[in-house]
Amino acid sequence: MKEKEQELLSLIEKEGRMESHHLAKMLDTTIDDVEDMLRSLEKQKIILGYSALIDWTKTDIQENVTAMIDVKVTPKRGVGFDAVAERIYRFKEVKALYLMSGTYDLSVAIEGKSMSEVAQFVSEKLSTLDSVISTTTHFQLKKYKHDGVIFTEDDDDDHRMVVSP
Structure with missing residues (x-):
């Protein structure tokens, strides 16, 4: 497997909705090259699908x-x-x-x-x-966290107990 393909897989594993032109910029290659790599990886069954993570x-x-x-x-x-x-x-x-x-x-x-x-x-x-x-x-x-995504409400308050000597 080529290095660019490995980089592409790492990028889309984190964010499968990334558009080809963004991927091309990040990989320093052309949109056509990105789309060719994606088609090839799908054909080889390395990329098995794309899914959304939903908080039902x-x-x-x-x-x-x-x-x-x-x-x-x-x-x-x-x-x-x-x-x-x-x-x-x-x-x-x-x-x-x-x-x-x-x-x-x-x-x-x-x-x-x-x-x-x-x-x-x-x-x-x-x-x-x-x-x-x-x-x-x-x-x-x-569900608190799934595939690296946290499902709890974001609040910036620090709820840790203050411990002092």
């Missing part, structure tokens, strides 16, 4: 319930965790899936319209898979 609490739209589920599984001979992971990530409710080190094997992030819907997913779809040994579900109560 500030809208009139009902927020979904988000849950992180720790899953212990029995890996399959010859394919390890990949086969069970593929079965899990194909469910429409699954937003993210990670192989983890530590006490559990997989971390599954899901969204549902209610806690009941999440519970139904766990009991009827996830825990019924042959390789799944156990699950532990954690519900997200409040």
Whole structure:
């Protein structure tokens, strides 16, 4: 991978909406070069998509319930965790899936319209898979920071307790 492509990826990872002419200036190259690099990186499936980070609490739209589920599984001979992971990530409710080190094997992030819907997913779809040994579900109560973006209100007041000798 070329150095300019690496720089371009770093820039759009932080701010995916940056316009080509701004990227060209920052990379000291032409707009056409930037657009060619973007098309090439998309074609190679290095850039998989562009998304917005939305604070749903500030809208009139009902927020979904988000849950992180720790899953212990029995890996399959010859394919390890990949086969069970593929079965899990194909469910429409699954937003993210990670192989983890530590006490559990997989971390599954899901969204549902209610806690009941999440519970139904766990009991009827996830825990019924042959390789799944156990699950532990954690519900997200409040989002403070995601992908480096802080979600709490900005106030410049320093709320630290004053400590003096």
